[in-house]
Amino acid sequence: MLYTTLGRTDFNVSRMGLGCGGHSRLGMRNGDLAGAVRIVREAYDLGVNFFDTAESYGTEEAVGKGLAGIPREKVFISTKVGATWEDEKSTSLQMRERLEGCLGRLGTDYVDVFHLHGVPLRDYAYSVEFLVPEMIRLKEEGKIRAIGITESFIPEPDHRMLAPGLLADDCWDVVMLGFSVLNQSARHSVLPMTMERKVGTLCMFAVRRALSQPEALIDLMNQLVQEDLVDPYDFEHFDPLGFLTESGVAGSIQEAAYRYCLWEPGIDVVLSGTGNIEHLRENARSLCGEPLPDEVRRRLAKIFAHVDSVSGN
Numbered sequence: 001m002l003y004t005t006l007g008r009t010d011f012n013v014s015r016m017g018l019g020c021g022g023h024s025r026l027g028m029r030n031g032d033l034a035g036a037v038r039i040v041r042e043a044y045d046l047g048v049n050f051f052d053t054a055e056s057y058g059t060e061e062a063v064g065k066g067l068a069g070i071p072r073e074k075v076f077i078s079t080k081v082g083a084t085w086e087d088e089k090s091t092s093l094q095m096r097e098r099l100e101g102c103l104g105r106l107g108t109d110y111v112d113v114f115h116l117h118g119v120p121l122r123d124y125a126y127s128v129e130f131l132v133p134e135m136i137r138l139k140e141e142g143k144i145r146a147i148g149i150t151e152s153f154i155p156e157p158d159h160r161m162l163a164p165g166l167l168a169d170d171c172w173d174v175v176m177l178g179f180s181v182l183n184q185s186a187r188h189s190v191l192p193m194t195m196e197r198k199v200g201t202l203c204m205f206a207v208r209r210a211l212s213q214p215e216a217l218i219d220l221m222n223q224l225v226q227e228d229l230v231d232p233y234d235f236e237h238f239d240p241l242g243f244l245t246e247s248g249v250a251g252s253i254q255e256a257a258y259r260y261c262l263w264e265p266g267i268d269v270v271l272s273g274t275g276n277i278e279h280l281r282e283n284a285r286s287l288c289g290e291p292l293p294d295e296v297r298r299r300l301a302k303i304f305a306h307v308d309s310v311s312g313n
């Protein structure tokens with residue numbers, strides 16, 4: 001496993017983080033708590049020390065049980081609550097109470113990164129004015145160690161909240177952003193600022209539906225051609241990213257997609273979620289892999305240069 005320092009924190013985190021949400025939710029969509037606990041523990045045994053969950057995922061208990069018995073300082077736990085609560089803006093008191101709920105389910109007395117979850121642009125100003133001061137107090141009390149925010153990437157894949165937010169405010173220790181082969185726009189709009197300010201970065205959407213299901217990728221490429229955002233002469237219609245598995249570049253599209261994100265300058269941790277233990281092991285190998293060859297990286301950058309409108313979901 002590869003490790004790095006997470007931005008301005010002193011956390012020595014694994015470059016692969018276990019994503020405990022997404023479509024798979026550690027397999028807990030089928031209610032399999034024991035299976036989810038096994039995935040958490042296997043990830044730790046593979047060298048992963050960064051675990052990302054959230055109040056809304058229903059996986060905090062699995063993370064707590066999977067990490068039980070491991071000295072607390074050996075792992076980094078990231079969790080989140082939304083800036084809204086039951087369709088209203090969350091008050092700072094509600095946010096504090098919800099954090100207490102997270103701590104109880106996780107079985108710990110602090111979290112390493114506490115994020116506002118999936119904040120759309122319309123809730124950003126409120127979050128900074130009313131919730132961040134309380135997050136600072138929680139940090140002073142030792143209940144959280146770093147303050148984070150995550151994008152609402154499916155409806156807002158153009159970083160319209162995060163990019164201006166980072167420019168205006170220096171309160172974020174860590175941010176979670178969407179970045180993938182398919183939407184590389186954060187390279188220009190977000191990552192230069194996080195690097196300059198030493199804000200830690202967690203990459204989500206490295207592999208999602210379009211990069212794990214061949215038909216979904218073909219549909220997405222057709223949509224991008226229709227919208228004039230990609231050039232149909234740049235790729236094969238029936239196997240748009242087939243060149244990634246040719247000539248031994250990578251064993252699978254997922255492997256190439258993870259390695260592409262892993263070696264993007266400015267990205268600290270690449271999150272990878274699964275309910276399948278074989279996928280977990282495969283992804284742990286991919287996320288220790290070499291950078292893709294330069295000509296392949298250049299080709300991917302060229303094909304998707306104008307795309308900032310899709311998440312790949």
Ligand SMILES: NC(=O)c1ccc[n+]([C@@H]2O[C@H](COP(=O)([O-])OP(=O)(O)OC[C@H]3O[C@@H](n4cnc5c(N)ncnc54)[C@H](OP(=O)(O)O)[C@@H]3O)[C@@H](O)[C@H]2O)c1
Nearest residue numbers: 019020021022024150204205206212271272273274275279
């Ligand atoms: N706004 C937010 O705060 C937000 C939003 C989204 C995600 N997140 C966080 O980021 C993490 C990562 O999310 P993500 O969007 O990148 O998706 P993800 O949760 O990592 O999901 C990846 C998808 O690809 C499949 N997959 C994984 N490895 C594979 C492999 N080797 N071969 C084939 N299929 C594979 C998984 O299905 P299988 O179960 O079948 O492997 C899953 O459906 C989440 O778990 C969550 O912690 C945060």
